[in-house]
Amino acid sequence: MLNPITEFVGTAIGDTIGLVIANVDHELHEKMGIDPKYRSIGIIGARVGAGPHIMAVDEAVKATNTEVLSIELPRDTKGGAGHGSLIIIGSDDVSDARRGVEVALATLDQTFGDVYSNEAGHLEFQYTARASYAINKAFGAPLGKSFGLICAGPAAIGVVLADTAVKAANVEVVSYSSPSNGTSYSNEVILTVTGDSGAVRQAVSAAREVGLNLLGSLGEQAVSTTKPYI
Amino acid sequence: MLNPITEFVGTAIGDTIGLVIANVDHELHEKMGIDPKYRSIGIIGARVGAGPHIMAVDEAVKATNTEVLSIELPRDTKGGAGHGSLIIIGSDDVSDARRGVEVALATLDQTFGDVYSNEAGHLEFQYTARASYAINKAFGAPLGKSFGLICAGPAAIGVVLADTAVKAANVEVVSYSSPSNGTSYSNEVILTVTGDSGAVRQAVSAAREVGLNLLGSLGEQAVSTTKPYI
Amino acid sequence: MLNPITEFVGTAIGDTIGLVIANVDHELHEKMGIDPKYRSIGIIGARVGAGPHIMAVDEAVKATNTEVLSIELPRDTKGGAGHGSLIIIGSDDVSDARRGVEVALATLDQTFGDVYSNEAGHLEFQYTARASYAINKAFGAPLGKSFGLICAGPAAIGVVLADTAVKAANVEVVSYSSPSNGTSYSNEVILTVTGDSGAVRQAVSAAREVGLNLLGSLGEQAVSTTKPYI
Numbered sequence: 001m002l003n004p005i006t007e008f009v010g011t012a013i014g015d016t017i018g019l020v021i022a023n024v025d026h027e028l029h030e031k032m033g034i035d036p037k038y039r040s041i042g043i044i045g046a047r048v049g050a051g052p053h054i055m056a057v058d059e060a061v062k063a064t065n066t067e068v069l070s071i072e073l074p075r076d077t078k079g080g081a082g083h084g085s086l087i088i089i090g091s092d093d094v095s096d097a098r099r100g101v102e103v104a105l106a107t108l109d110q111t112f113g114d115v116y117s118n119e120a121g122h123l124e125f126q127y128t129a130r131a132s133y134a135i136n137k138a139f140g141a142p143l144g145k146s147f148g149l150i151c152a153g154p155a156a157i158g159v160v161l162a163d164t165a166v167k168a169a170n171v172e173v174v175s176y177s178s179p180s181n182g183t184s185y186s187n188e189v190i191l192t193v194t195g196d197s198g199a200v201r202q203a204v205s206a207a208r209e210v211g212l213n214l215l216g217s218l219g220e221q222a223v224s225t226t227k228p229y230i
Numbered sequence: 231m232l233n234p235i236t237e238f239v240g241t242a243i244g245d246t247i248g249l250v251i252a253n254v255d256h257e258l259h260e261k262m263g264i265d266p267k268y269r270s271i272g273i274i275g276a277r278v279g280a281g282p283h284i285m286a287v288d289e290a291v292k293a294t295n296t297e298v299l300s301i302e303l304p305r306d307t308k309g310g311a312g313h314g315s316l317i318i319i320g321s322d323d324v325s326d327a328r329r330g331v332e333v334a335l336a337t338l339d340q341t342f343g344d345v346y347s348n349e350a351g352h353l354e355f356q357y358t359a360r361a362s363y364a365i366n367k368a369f370g371a372p373l374g375k376s377f378g379l380i381c382a383g384p385a386a387i388g389v390v391l392a393d394t395a396v397k398a399a400n401v402e403v404v405s406y407s408s409p410s411n412g413t414s415y416s417n418e419v420i421l422t423v424t425g426d427s428g429a430v431r432q433a434v435s436a437a438r439e440v441g442l443n444l445l446g447s448l449g450e451q452a453v454s455t456t457k458p459y460i
Numbered sequence: 461m462l463n464p465i466t467e468f469v470g471t472a473i474g475d476t477i478g479l480v481i482a483n484v485d486h487e488l489h490e491k492m493g494i495d496p497k498y499r500s501i502g503i504i505g506a507r508v509g510a511g512p513h514i515m516a517v518d519e520a521v522k523a524t525n526t527e528v529l530s531i532e533l534p535r536d537t538k539g540g541a542g543h544g545s546l547i548i549i550g551s552d553d554v555s556d557a558r559r560g561v562e563v564a565l566a567t568l569d570q571t572f573g574d575v576y577s578n579e580a581g582h583l584e585f586q587y588t589a590r591a592s593y594a595i596n597k598a599f600g601a602p603l604g605k606s607f608g609l610i611c612a613g614p615a616a617i618g619v620v621l622a623d624t625a626v627k628a629a630n631v632e633v634v635s636y637s638s639p640s641n642g643t644s645y646s647n648e649v650i651l652t653v654t655g656d657s658g659a660v661r662q663a664v665s666a667a668r669e670v671g672l673n674l675l676g677s678l679g680e681q682a683v684s685t686t687k688p689y690i
Contacts, residue, residue: 004673004677005670005673005674007620007670007674008673008674008677011677011678015580015581015614015678015679017614017616017617017674017677017678018616019616019617019619019620019674021619021620021623024623025623025626025627027626027632027633028622028623028626028633028636031633031636032619032636032638033641041619043616043619043620044616045614045615045616045617045619045647046614046616047541047580047581047613047614047647072615072638072639072640072641073639073640073645074541074615074639074640074643074645074646074647074648075305075415075535075645075646075647076541076614076646076647078539078540079308079309079539080308081277081304081306081314084541084614084615084639084647086614086615086616086619086638086639086647086649088619120245120277121245121277153277154245154247154275154276154277154306154314154316155275155302155304155314155316156247156248156249156273156274156275156276156316157247157249157275159249159251159262159271159273159275159316159318160237160249160251160273162258163251163254163255163258166255166257166258167255173257173258173261175261176258176261176262178262178302178316179302179303179304179314179316179414180302180303180304180414181302183304184639184640184645185303185304185305185414185415185535185645186304186305186306187275187277187304187305187306187314187316188304189316210235210237213234213235213238214235214237214238214247214249217234217238217241217247218241218245218247305535305645309538309539310538311507311534311536311544350475350507351475351507383507384475384477384505384506384507384536384544384546385505385532385534385544385546386477386478386479386503386504386505386506386546387477387479387505389479389481389492389501389503389505389546389548390467390479390481390503392488393481393484393485393488396485396487396488397485402487403487403488403491405491406488406491406492408492408532408546409532409533409534409544409546409644410532410533410534410644411532413534415533415534415535415644415645416534416535416536417505417507417534417535417536417544417546418534419546440465440467443464443465443468444465444467444468444477444479447464447468447471447477448471448475448477
């Protein structure tokens with residue numbers, strides 16, 4: 001790409017692309033179902049990864065003057081068991097939208113840290129001490145509280161991880177999704193939890209240990225996509 | 231996997247994993263929509279294959295003191311045209327759930343026997359003289375009666391196989407599924423039939439012959455995943 | 461395939477197969493939800509490609525005595541970001557259905573011309589001066605008017621292309637689809653437009669230029685599947 005166009009912000013892991021539109025066309029605004037008060041939008045999309053992108057955008061809206069407008073999860077991962085993502089953030093000014101996209105892109109290396117995969121599937125774990133608007137919109141988790149995500153594909157492993165997590169610590173279940181309830185027919189079970197910060201971490205850690213063991217039974221030892229952060 | 235965890239039962243073809251939970255957490259029970267009277271559950275899940283797993287679980291519930299609680303079909307097959315699976319069985323006692331999962335895993339070599347694939351797609355055929363609760367739950371087929379399944383991906387081939395099957399013998403159609411009706415947007419047409427045992431076998435056999443011919447037109451001769459059983 | 465069966469018409473790019481059934485079984489007719497007045501059906505199905513097949517069938521129904529009965533879009537592309545297809549056309553006579561399928565198959569080399577792909581995703585552009593019944597059924601575009609389609613996967617790129625297209629010329633938006641609205645959870649944004657013929661072409665061309673630039677940022681330069689026609 002010798003001459004990057006105005007809308008291009010950058011790329012990242014997972015075939016992620018970050019884009020902005022300074023002034024969204026009026027008719028398109030309406031067709032997209034976006035409040036016209038957001039003149040500028042930022043777009044974060046990927047072939048591989050949904051949780052990492054939701055977490056990264058959560059940091060972006062904390063750090064910048066932007067709001068999460070929509071989160072859509074295609075059934076993708078380039079032949080894998082999970083989702084891709086299309087997340088749109090809005091702002092009054094294109095520089096804010098651009099900054100939001102930049103923060104999200106820069107955060108992906110971290111949020112892919114506890115995504116582990118082998119030839120049979122993947123595991124994903126996320127944790128934050130303070131959930132913001134992206135996590136709230138995607139999962140209904142309470143704002144400002146500790147949040148954990150436990151996910152596995154094939155989905156069967158996720159069922160056991162969900163049970164492991166809720167037994168490991170005193171956490172409250174926010175959402176439980178499975179192939180035909182709450183996912184886009186992905187081959188995953190996704191549990192999200194809230195509660196005391198230490199308890200949420202403990203639930204996630206316990207599930208991660210069991211998950212690595214179980215996914216390993218179907219292939220090689222699953223390895224982190226980047227570097228574990230939890 | 232040096233130290234298998236308690237929940238692990240075994241693995242099988244199609245990236246299938248079999249698991250049990252002895253006492254499902256109370257809150258998770260509710261979130262999963264499972265009747266709390268089933269303290270123990272067995273879990274059979276796969277990246278590749280739905281029909282083979284439904285048939286295998288059908289044998290498992292015939293042979294053990296378990297019940298089918300849910301059948302979910304992710305859009306998977308690792309880049310192929312079909313489904314993966316997540317099937318949950320319930321019991322009062324974990325030894326029953328474990329036995330049910332073991333029977334299902336042991337049956338998969340047979341039920342993958344009439345799954346044929348090449349680089350362009352796949353064909354699947356199933357037959358049983360006596361349908362039980364898994365088949366009933368998945369397709370609405372009458373209990374205790376002969377049952378046949380005819381499936382092809384790409385879906386176009388499945389349309390012709392469905393027509394071939396119902397013309398080949400005096401069978402009754404139980405269900406007809408296509409990409410946007412009754413599948414999880416898989417690229418398949420799936421016909422299920424019931425009727426006299428000989429007629430069902432004849433319908434399935436006629437469709438299989440035509441299917442191998444048609445799928446072969448898009449690539450190499452499609453071959454059985456294990457060993458044909460019908 | 462040494463002895464092609466009666467129903468076989470031919471194959472084409474994208475693992476496309478064309479088939480006919482001279483007299484659809486009465487019970488199957490009903491289960492498929494097809495008006496029984498169409499005794500004969502033609503079937504066009506593919507693992508890879510939906511837009512190219514809709515456009516090709518649009519030409520087929522213009523050129524032959526057939527009608528479009530159904531268009532279904534599985535989530536496929538053999539691990540890619542888009543759809544496969546299952547399109548059924550109907551006629552009184554099998555020779556008409558066969559002719560319709562033949563025309564569609566023969567048109568695919570053209571309609572794949574502005575499908576560009578690389579390892580990260582794909583772009584698709586379509587244009588016709590006069591939309592017919594397949595385009596009308598699939599997208600709700602007005603009959604007999606100029607029609608353009610702009611599509612990209614990953615979907616993020618498609619958002620920018622949609623904005624580019626509607627700003628480039630005075631066109632009217634017919635439909636805007638995204639992963640969870642109007643697609644089968646594919647990782648695409650698909651915009652369709654109508655209007656003055658020159659304006660539609662201009663909108664499509666402007667989007668194509670931006671699309672090739674953006675998709676190129678995620679990998680190699682995307683290349684045409686066959687030969688550009690717009």
